[in-house]
Amino acid sequence: MKNIAVVGTGYVGLVTGVCLADLGHHVICIDVDEEKVSQMRKGHSPIYEPQLEDLMKKNIEEGRLTFTTNHAWGIRNMDVIFLAVGTPQQQDGSADLSYVQRAVNDIAQHINRDVVVVNKSTVPVGTNESIQQYFNQHVGELGQVDVVSNPEFLREGSAVYDMFHGDRIIIGADNEDAALLVEELYRRLKLPVVKTDIRSAEMIKYASNAFLATKISFINEISSICEKVGANIEDVAYGMGKDRRIGTQFLQAGIGYGGSCFPKDTNALVQIAGNVEHKFDLLESVIHVNNRQQLLLVKKAKERLGSLHGKRVAMLGLAFKPNTDDIREAASVVVANELIQEGAYVTAYDPIAMTNAAKVLNIEFANSVVEALQEADVALIITEWDEFKQLPLNTYSEHMRVPIVFDGRNCYTLEAVQEAYLEYHSIGRPVVGEVDLNKYLYIQNFLSEHG
Ligand SMILES: NC(=O)C1=CN([C@@H]2O[C@H](COP(=O)(O)OP(=O)(O)OC[C@H]3O[C@@H](n4cnc5c(N)ncnc54)[C@H](O)[C@@H]3O)[C@@H](O)[C@H]2O)C=CC1
Ligand SMILES: O=C(O)[C@H]1O[C@H](OP(=O)(O)OP(=O)(O)OC[C@H]2O[C@@H](n3ccc(=O)[nH]c3=O)[C@H](O)[C@@H]2O)[C@H](O)[C@@H](O)[C@@H]1O
Numbered sequence: 001m002k003n004i005a006v007v008g009t010g011y012v013g014l015v016t017g018v019c020l021a022d023l024g025h026h027v028i029c030i031d032v033d034e035e036k037v038s039q040m041r042k043g044h045s046p047i048y049e050p051q052l053e054d055l056m057k058k059n060i061e062e063g064r065l066t067f068t069t070n071h072a073w074g075i076r077n078m079d080v081i082f083l084a085v086g087t088p089q090q091q092d093g094s095a096d097l098s099y100v101q102r103a104v105n106d107i108a109q110h111i112n113r114d115v116v117v118v119n120k121s122t123v124p125v126g127t128n129e130s131i132q133q134y135f136n137q138h139v140g141e142l143g144q145v146d147v148v149s150n151p152e153f154l155r156e157g158s159a160v161y162d163m164f165h166g167d168r169i170i171i172g173a174d175n176e177d178a179a180l181l182v183e184e185l186y187r188r189l190k191l192p193v194v195k196t197d198i199r200s201a202e203m204i205k206y207a208s209n210a211f212l213a214t215k216i217s218f219i220n221e222i223s224s225i226c227e228k229v230g231a232n233i234e235d236v237a238y239g240m241g242k243d244r245r246i247g248t249q250f251l252q253a254g255i256g257y258g259g260s261c262f263p264k265d266t267n268a269l270v271q272i273a274g275n276v277e278h279k280f281d282l283l284e285s286v287i288h289v290n291n292r293q294q295l296l297l298v299k300k301a302k303e304r305l306g307s308l309h310g311k312r313v314a315m316l317g318l319a320f321k322p323n324t325d326d327i328r329e330a331a332s333v334v335v336a337n338e339l340i341q342e343g344a345y346v347t348a349y350d351p352i353a354m355t356n357a358a359k360v361l362n363i364e365f366a367n368s369v370v371e372a373l374q375e376a377d378v379a380l381i382i383t384e385w386d387e388f389k390q391l392p393l394n395t396y397s398e399h400m401r402v403p404i405v406f407d408g409r410n411c412y413t414l415e416a417v418q419e420a421y422l423e424y425h426s427i428g429r430p431v432v433g434e435v436d437l438n439k440y441l442y443i444q445n446f447l448s449e450h451g
Pocket of ligand 1: 010
């Protein structure tokens with residue numbers, strides 16, 4: 001069993017640290033954020049991620065997992081140092097490597113022996129070679145540093161599960177012994193290992209995310225055509241996915257992909273290609289389709305109601321996907337801002353992402369679905385939380401002023417909706433139960449005139 005430091009305790013660093021500790025290694029997690037570290041020391045996870053807190057507590061109690069803000073303390077005498085800091089998007093779409101540079105500098109200052117540095121952050125091709133050169137120049141006689149690229153494929157919301165049940169472990173290394181040491185760390189997981197050179201490992205990460213994003217934009221384009229030709233996207237995706245060469249996953253049409261990775265990594269890959277004079281037309285289209293898709297519900301609602309000015313809009317869901325409180329690059333942010341621009345009154349509800357959303361959105365937040373729907377002229381479903389999927393469908397007509405729902409995640413079957421009193425628009429499927437808006441307007445005018 002090895003002594004491991006993990007630098008950066010976000011989604012990737014914390015989950016990696018906790019899971020490596022659970023595999024029996026001694027892990028120290030280092031972060032610059034004092035508040036986060038003091039929470040983690042008490043066994044509290046700073047992010048919402050199923051199973052994570054229980055596993056943290058267990059490994060802290062069993063003495064294999066500690067946390068610090070002190071790089072010197074965390075890095076000295078380690079066998080392996082994982083790098084898992086953020087690589088956010090810059091204005092021009094390229095990856096911001098300043099956190100990586102800072103962390104590499106922090107690590108270099110404290111290395112006092114031979115060590116393998118394993119990079120989990122998603123970085124442009126060639127970055128790990130630059131990191132290797134930096135260590136060669138700055139660590140000197142104190143120890144030999146070998147850099148290994150070990151990109152991460154976990155999904156938020158199922159990060160712990162993915163860590164233990166991943167499809168493959170990619171190890172990109174120039175030094176075979178270093179690659180073997182990393183393989184050894186994960187051996188108990190019994191997952192397939194793919195060993196490559198460093199540049200190929202870096203490219204595997206970007207190409208994988210870009211391919212998954214392409215699947216999503218492709219099915220979203222097909223869904224728009226389905227709406228026009230009278231086909232049903234659910235049946236189309238199912239039928240396509242039955243071909244094992246296509247596969248059923250990532251063919252869920254919706255309001256576009258969000259999150260901290262697909263948007264930034266697709267933009268970064270366009271930049272990486274551009275830097276070597278390759279215009280990545282296909283990926284540029286994928287991004288364009290996604291940007292358009294995120295605004296689709298607002299466009300449809302506006303067309304249906306004439307104008308959204310002064311209308312009360314209920315937004316159900318804010319997280320970029322269920323089981324996470326992450327709203328980074330979520331469609332909800334684009335949708336809410338567009339609704340405000342259109343002059344609508346927006347009330348949103350999300351089971352866990354409202355605290356994060358309140359930091360960036362100037363809208364009203366409700367304590368429940370019912371409160372969000374109260375007197376609404378239209379409801380938009382943004383995230384497919386189970387709570388929304390299991391909602392009795394008459395809740396909409398019982399609480400809304402006009403029961404019109406635009407479902408960006410196809411939460412309900414058309415059969416179920418047909419039984420309810422509801423006008424229901426979804427993605428790539430026929431509209432169900434159109435209501436007579438004039439009748440509603442007449443009743444509303446009558447009520448406002450006669451109390
Ligand atoms: N979020 C995800 O689901 C996945 C992310 N990735 C990649 O992994 C990397 C990390 O992503 P997240 O975990 O989401 O990032 P994050 O932004 O959630 O966390 C990064 C953490 O690093 C800390 N940090 C920054 N500089 C530091 C330093 N010098 N020393 C110690 N700590 C430092 C920050 O305080 C923060 O807690 C990114 O490159 C991302 O693209 C890869 C796969 C999945
Ligand atoms: O590099 C990363 O950070 C990670 O990015 C994604 O993981 P994540 O962003 O957590 O979530 P996904 O489940 O992939 O969903 C991303 C977005 O695509 C959307 N999506 C996903 C699947 C689908 O069929 N349709 C669809 O619209 C989701 O709603 C969500 O907004 C990848 O799935 C991970 O393998 C990768 O490690």
